[in-house]
Amino acid sequence: MSSEALSSHSSKGHALAALGAGLLAVVWGGSFAAMKYLLNSGLSVGSVLTVRFFLGAGCLWLLAKAFRVPFTRQAVRDGLVLGFWLTLVFWLQTDGLRFTTTTKSGFITGLYVLFTPAVSILFRERFGFAHGLGALVAALGLYFLVHEPGAPFGGWNWGDTETLLCAVGCGFHIVLTTRFSRRSSGWVLATMQVAVVAVVSLVITALLPAPHGFQNLLKPLSQPQVWVAMAYLSLLATVLAFWGMSTFQAYLGATEAAILYSMEPVYAALIAMAGLVPGVQERLAPSQIFGGLLLFSAMVLAELGPRWWKKERPS
Numbered sequence: 001m002s003s004e005a006l007s008s009h010s011s012k013g014h015a016l017a018a019l020g021a022g023l024l025a026v027v028w029g030g031s032f033a034a035m036k037y038l039l040n041s042g043l044s045v046g047s048v049l050t051v052r053f054f055l056g057a058g059c060l061w062l063l064a065k066a067f068r069v070p071f072t073r074q075a076v077r078d079g080l081v082l083g084f085w086l087t088l089v090f091w092l093q094t095d096g097l098r099f100t101t102t103t104k105s106g107f108i109t110g111l112y113v114l115f116t117p118a119v120s121i122l123f124r125e126r127f128g129f130a131h132g133l134g135a136l137v138a139a140l141g142l143y144f145l146v147h148e149p150g151a152p153f154g155g156w157n158w159g160d161t162e163t164l165l166c167a168v169g170c171g172f173h174i175v176l177t178t179r180f181s182r183r184s185s186g187w188v189l190a191t192m193q194v195a196v197v198a199v200v201s202l203v204i205t206a207l208l209p210a211p212h213g214f215q216n217l218l219k220p221l222s223q224p225q226v227w228v229a230m231a232y233l234s235l236l237a238t239v240l241a242f243w244g245m246s247t248f249q250a251y252l253g254a255t256e257a258a259i260l261y262s263m264e265p266v267y268a269a270l271i272a273m274a275g276l277v278p279g280v281q282e283r284l285a286p287s288q289i290f291g292g293l294l295l296f297s298a299m300v301l302a303e304l305g306p307r308w309w310k311k312e313r314p315s
Contacts, residue, residue, distance in 0.1 A: 017164035017251035020258040022299075024241050024248075024263025029106065029267025031237040033277040034229040035094055040279050041220040042211050044193020045094045046205025051221075051230060053090075054236030060191040063239075067187065075184035082180065085173040087197045091204075092166035099159025103282045106268030107145040107291075108163040113298070114139040116258035121180045123175050123254075131255040134302030139264045144287045145265065171258070177245055178254040186247035194242055225278065259302035263275030266292045 038048045073077050097105050117135050154209030156292075180189055220226050249257050269292065275281035286293075 004042060011310050017248040018242050018256075018260060020248045021252060022263065024265040026237050026267050027241050028261070029262045030076060030271055031233055032097070032102045032106045032268040033280045034232050034237070035270050036097055036105075037229050037277050038220070038226060038233075039094070039097055041226050042216050043220045044205065044208070044214070044216065045091065045098070046201055046212065046219075047214055047217050047220075048233075049090055049094060049201040050198045050205055050214075052233045053194050053201060055234035057113055057191060057198045057237065057314075058192050059197040059239045060187070060194055060243065061247070063243075064187040064191050065224065068148075069187040070183055071188050072184070073121050075161060075188035076192055078180035078184045079189045080196060082173060082176055082189060082194025083193035083200075084144070085169055085176065086193045087200045088168050088198060089169040089173055091201070092162045092169065096159040096162035096166065099157055099302040100163060100282055102272040103265075103269045103284065103288075104160060105163050106265035106272075107142055107288075108160055108265075109167050109170065110142050110145075110262050110265040111139065111164065111167040111297070112174060113126055113142070113258045113262040114172035115168050116174050117255045119171040120254045122140055122214070122240040123179065126313075127237055131253060131259065131302050134259045134298040135255060136297050137301060138298035141291040141298060142262075142265070144268070144291030144294065146167055147216035148288070163258075171269050174258050174261070178249045178252065178257060181250040184249075190239075208293050229277075255264060256302055259299050262279070263299055266295055272291060 033047060061137070075213060093105065096108075100108075113135050113204070117132055146155075146160075177189070207213070252260070269282070269284055269288070271277065272280055272282040275285055
């Protein structure tokens with residue numbers, strides 16, 4: 001789907017962008033189990049991020065060149081800023097996965113649906129009542145999904161803290177993506193930010209001692225299953241997802257986009273529960289299922305609420 005096929009001034013363009021953002025949530029939902037599998041295979045956090053994002057950056061660069069996308073100074077600068085936030089997000093999220101479950105990682109990351117409206121206000125972005133109410137409902141749903149009654153600190157651990165900080169970073173990344181995608185090419189934004197994560201991850205990992213560096217890189221990469229998971233992360237969760245994010249958000253409000261992405265933890269939980277990825281199988285309590293239903297309700301409210309209230313408002 002090209003950006004030309006979308007119109008920021010038409011309901012059709014908005015609908016296509018909302019559908020695309022919803023599909024990205026499905027793709028990212030699967031990435032949690034894939035990352036957990038790679039970490040369980042013996043790869044370090046830095047190794048996973050370096051290989052994933054170098055493959056992704058290479059593919060995006062080739063595609064951008066094939067489509068003859070101009071790399072303007074403004075777009076490159078915007079991509080570098082997004083790359084900083086994306087690096088922070090993925091290092092916190094991936095390292096947090098070492099200490100927490102796939103399901104909780106997905107749910108806590110989804111708290112960006114609460115932080116995005118707060119960041120939007122700082123940047124004076126559009127903030128509709130339906131979007132704000134949807135964010136509150138989504139936050140309530142995420143509470144039910146994360147909380148473990150009777151467990152110390154409600155089941156909270158260091159990995160959860162890292163993931164929570166990741167969610168804050170996601171809020172900034174989503175708002176800035178909305179701003180930058182309205183003035184810069186989605187191809188350039190995606191290519192530059194993915195390349196920044198790759199280069200920074202390479203430098204950091206090269207400086208880390210064993211077992212956090214590249215010391216155990218070759219043995220896991222000799223396994224075909226590892227490359228299947230890596231291909232999913234690189235091609236779908238990186239190339240497709242960040243091009244889509246950088247393109248679709250030109251036609252969505254930042255909070256609205258966050259609500260659409262907030263279904264990501266639900267998909268992550270369903271995949272983890274189904275045991276589709278070897279070594280990753282988890283269960284959801286009834287309260288967590290209720291939280292997932294609240295998330296879905298929040299998404300519907302954010303998307304359809306403005307239309308309902310507009311019809312009810314006197315002309």
